[in-house]
Amino acid sequence: MTVTTPPAQTEISKAESWLKQHERIVLTTLVLAATLFVGNKYIDYVADRDSRIANVAAQQAQAAQTAAQQAAQVYQQTIQQQQAKISVLIAEINQRNSALIQQQAQIKTAPLTDVAKQWQQQIGGEGDITNTGVGLSVSDSGARRTVSNLLELPVVKSNLDDETKIANSKQTQLDAANTSISALNAQVKADDAACKAQIAQVKAESRKSKRNWFIAGTVIGGLARALVHAYVGI
Numbered sequence: 001m002t003v004t005t006p007p008a009q010t011e012i013s014k015a016e017s018w019l020k021q022h023e024r025i026v027l028t029t030l031v032l033a034a035t036l037f038v039g040n041k042y043i044d045y046v047a048d049r050d051s052r053i054a055n056v057a058a059q060q061a062q063a064a065q066t067a068a069q070q071a072a073q074v075y076q077q078t079i080q081q082q083q084a085k086i087s088v089l090i091a092e093i094n095q096r097n098s099a100l101i102q103q104q105a106q107i108k109t110a111p112l113t114d115v116a117k118q119w120q121q122q123i124g125g126e127g128d129i130t131n132t133g134v135g136l137s138v139s140d141s142g143a144r145r146t147v148s149n150l151l152e153l154p155v156v157k158s159n160l161d162d163e164t165k166i167a168n169s170k171q172t173q174l175d176a177a178n179t180s181i182s183a184l185n186a187q188v189k190a191d192d193a194a195c196k197a198q199i200a201q202v203k204a205e206s207r208k209s210k211r212n213w214f215i216a217g218t219v220i221g222g223l224a225r226a227l228v229h230a231y232v233g234i
Contacts, residue, residue, distance in 0.1 A: 050201045057190070057197035064183070064190035071183035078176040082169040089162040100155045104148050112136055115143050122150035 107115060116129040116136055130137035138146075 047201075050197070050203075054194070054197040054201040057194040061187070061190040061194040064187040068180075068183040068187040071180045075176045075180040079173055082173050085169055086166055089165055093159050093162055096155045096158055100152060103151050107144055107147050107151070112140070112143070115147055119143060119147050119150070122147060 107118070110118075112135060113131070116131060119129050120126060129143075136143055
């Protein structure tokens with residue numbers, strides 16, 4: 001009596017036999033497939049990470065560049081404003097000096113009564129200068145020198161005040177320049193970081209483009225070794 005094996009069971013037996021014969025190849029293929037999957041995921045992760053870092057660095061570089069440009073504009077505006085103030089102050093100094101020279105020239109030939117009035121005005125109060133009818137109670141040259149010196153004092157004080165303002169304006173310019181320099185330094189650092197990040201991104205993309213060739217070579221080598229073990233027994 002002949003026992004007929006069902007076709008389905010025959011196919012299963014053949015499959016089991018094939019798996020036993022090619023077990024090493026199957027396992028190697030599965031391992032290589034897993035390696036390929038994990039490797040792809042890791043390389044993708046590194047590439048995405050480096051891309052994000054590069055994008056952030058580029059944004060920071062752009063922000064630093066914008067800040068540097070704004071600081072430079074503020075610096076130029078500050079310089080122009082301060083130069084205008086300095087020009088006005090210098091003009092006021094020259095105007096007061098000219099007025100002082102004219103007043104001193106007038107004092108040399110002014111009537112003694114006018115000299116006495118200006119003297120009293122400069123020193124304040126009243127009745128300090130006595131007119132004797134024939135002159136003042138002080139000598140002519142002494143009165144002229146005194147009034148001349150008194151006229152010079154407020155001018156000297158005003159000039160000193162304006163010189164102080166000029167010095168303050170120059171300090172303001174210096175502060176603006178320092179701010180601009182700091183912004184430029186920050187821009188340089190940001191550009192350097194962006195450059196390094198871009199280099200890392202390029203390297204990651206390069207690794208990503210070459211990975212298939214590397215993995216393909218690994219797969220082929222692994223399969224070849226498995227075939228050798230399976231059929232040659234090495």
